[in-house]
Amino acid sequence: MNIEILGCSGGIGKNLKTTTFLINESLLLDAGTGVELLTLEQMTAIRQVLITHAHLDHIVGLPLMLATIYDAHRQPIDLYALPEVIDALQQHIFNWTLWPDYTVLPEEQPIVRLHKISVGDRLALDEINVTVLPSEHPTPTCGYLLADNHSSFAFSGDTGCNDALWPILNRLQPQLLIIDVSFTNELDELAKLSGHLTPAQLAEQLSRLEYDCEILITHLKPGFEEAIMQQCQPLLVSHNARRLLHNERISL
Ligand SMILES: [Zn+2]
Ligand SMILES: [Zn+2]
Numbered sequence: 001m002n003i004e005i006l007g008c009s010g011g012i013g014k015n016l017k018t019t020t021f022l023i024n025e026s027l028l029l030d031a032g033t034g035v036e037l038l039t040l041e042q043m044t045a046i047r048q049v050l051i052t053h054a055h056l057d058h059i060v061g062l063p064l065m066l067a068t069i070y071d072a073h074r075q076p077i078d079l080y081a082l083p084e085v086i087d088a089l090q091q092h093i094f095n096w097t098l099w100p101d102y103t104v105l106p107e108e109q110p111i112v113r114l115h116k117i118s119v120g121d122r123l124a125l126d127e128i129n130v131t132v133l134p135s136e137h138p139t140p141t142c143g144y145l146l147a148d149n150h151s152s153f154a155f156s157g158d159t160g161c162n163d164a165l166w167p168i169l170n171r172l173q174p175q176l177l178i179i180d181v182s183f184t185n186e187l188d189e190l191a192k193l194s195g196h197l198t199p200a201q202l203a204e205q206l207s208r209l210e211y212d213c214e215i216l217i218t219h220l221k222p223g224f225e226e227a228i229m230q231q232c233q234p235l236l237v238s239h240n241a242r243r244l245l246h247n248e249r250i251s252l
Contacts (some may be wrong), residue, residue: 001128001151003250007034010057010182010196011222017246018057019219021155021178022046023146027125029155034246035061043069048125049112051081052157053141054088062089063099066111070102076113080123080130083116084140090114117142133168135159137195145174151252156180158219160195166208173211175252178244180219184227199228203235215241 002024007017012033020034025042028035028049035043043065052058066077081089094101102111117123119142123130133143135157143157143165153176154169156162169177182196191198196219197205206215215236220228220243229243 001146001148001153001252003153003252005034005244005246005248005250006037007032008178008218008244008246009222010219013222015246016222018060019052020061023128027128027146029144029146030058031060031062031065032057033061035065037247038065040069040072044072044074046077047075049077049079050130050144051079051085051089052135052143052155053082053137053139054085054092055139055158058158059089059093063093063102066102067099070105070111073111076109076111078113078115078125080115080117082118082140082142086114086116131168131172133157134162134164135195136162138193141195145169145172147172147174151175153178153250153252158182158195160192160197161201161205163208166205169213170208170210174213176214176216176250178216178218181217181228181232182219182221184224185231199231199235202232206236206239209239212240215239216244217241218244 004022007020009016017034018032019030020032021029026047028046119132119134121132129147131145135141135143137158141157145154152174154174156179181202183191183198185198185200
């Protein structure tokens with residue numbers, strides 16, 4: 001499996017894009033501002049989109065991408081998300097006020113088909129099997145575990161302390177986990193309120209992991225990246241952990 005990291009920041013700014021991962025060139029995992037790094041050809045090659053939740057930093061690229069490829073697309077894109085996320089997209093984005101309703105355009109074959117999924121569901125998308133994972137965030141959110149015959153990885157989605165996640169990871173044993181650490185330890189209360197992790201909370205959560213798994217840290221708040229990673233270092237010495245980087249390509 002090939003994972004292209006188009007965006008992995010908790011905010012925007014020069015050289016920073018929000019959560020957007022491209023898998024095997026045809027599956028988009030979240031559609032943040034990283035979508036703007038794709039060429040027109042790359043956008044038209046996308047067949048499926050998995051959305052973790054409706055927060056803008058994870059979906060803002062989607063309506064813009066659909067408008068961009070509207071004339072070029074040849075077959076509908078299948079989008080998967082929790083029911084509350086689908087409802088939010090329909091009510092607040094594709095409502096003819098913020099953006100045209102691309103779920104009904106063009107009339108003969110809409111450009112996007114919305115599919116409601118639930119935590120625990122398993123989806124077969126071409127050669128990739130997807131398991132929908134639980135997340136802890138102030139708005140309905142999920143993570144995803146993607147697996148093919150040779151490799152697998154999990155993405156936590158935006159999440160705070162998430163006790164339901166670890167037994168599932170221990171059972172399915174993805175070789176890589178991409179997980180949210182947005183704030184430094186000093187902002188513990190803000191992290192809890194906003195449903196993100198600090199380095200100390202991540203270390204506590206990782207004590208539940210019962211096998212060797214590479215850990216990549218994502219969604220760091222702009223300006224706090226170095227402080228977060230400095231705090232992570234001593235806490236994570238027993239783990240194979242590092243920061244996820246913009247523009248990196250991961251081959252599993
Ligand atoms: Zn969020
Ligand atoms: Zn986010």
